[in-house]
Amino acid sequence: xxxxxFKKKSNDRQLEVYNETLSFFTEKNYNVFGTYDKxxxxxxxITDLVDPSIIxxxxxxxxxxxxxxxxxxxxxxxxYVPYAFVVIKHLDSHYNQILxxxxxxxxxxxxxxxxxxxxxxxxxNKNAVISGFPGLDSIYNLEYNPISxxxxxxxxxxxxxxxxxxxxx
Numbered sequence: 446x447x448x449x450x451f452k453k454k455s456n457d458r459q460l461e462v463y464n465e466t467l468s469f470f471t472e473k474n475y476n477v478f479g480t481y482d483k484x485x486x487x488x489x490x491i492t493d494l495v496d497p498s499i500i501x502x503x504x505x506x507x508x509x510x511x512x513x514x515x516x517x518x519x520x521x522x523x524x525y526v527p528y529a530f531v532v533i534k535h536l537d538s539h540y541n542q543i544l545x546x547x548x549x550x551x552x553x554x555x556x557x558x559x560x561x562x563x564x565x566x567x568x569x570n571k572n573a574v575i576s577g578f579p580g581l582d583s584i585y586n587l588e589y590n591p592i593s594x595x596x597x598x599x600x601x602x603x604x605x606x607x608x609x610x611x612x613x614x
Contacts, residue, residue: 460481463481467479478491478494478495480494480513488510488512488513490512491512491513497521498521498522499521499522499523499524500518500521500522500523500524501523501524501525501526502515502523502524502525502526502544502548503525503526503527503528504528505525505527505539505542505543505544505545506542514544515543515544515547515548516543516547519547522549522550523547523548523549523550524548524549524550524551524552525544525545525548525550525551525552526552526576526579527539527552527553527554527578529580530554530578530580530581531554531558531561536561536564536565537565539561540561540562540564540565540566541565541566545562545565545566546566548572549572550572550573550574551572551573551574552573552574552575552576553573553574553575553576554575554576554577554578555575555577556575558575559573559575
């Protein structure tokens with residue numbers, strides 16, 4: 446696991462989120478490589494740290510430094526797993542970014558998402574794979590027993606909060 450960050454945040458917030466991410470994976474005993482060099486206060490190239498077998502992207506947009514964008518990893522297997530279940534009508538932004546054209550595999554949520562992806566990329570039938578959405582896997586697991594986060598509610602009802610968002614300055 447190699448955490449990077451989004452450029453849109455302030456430097457202090459970038460480092461705070463980066464350090465939280467690093468701690469999260471470290472506490473779960475993942476083999477983590479930090480990309481921030483505290484002594485020089487610079488972000489390192491991933492390939493200087495490790496020779497990855499496969500690189501996962503969860504965001505198709507150019508919200509990070511160029512050195513962390515897919516165009517710098519052409520000799521590696523790259524995979525895109527969307528960070529959210531796509532429910533927005535602006536399909537172009539979800540299926541026609543540079544990343545969508547370059548990834549080795551793009552995991553899509555449903556047969557409908559697969560159809561949408563094929564509208565934009567002619568060779569998609571070779572790199573799109575219907576996989577479901579990992580963020581919803583626990584809902585489909587009949588043994589999953591969520592810990593209630595609802596105050597004063599002892600019911601066992603499944604509660605889903607749908608909170609779509611966009612990056613707005």
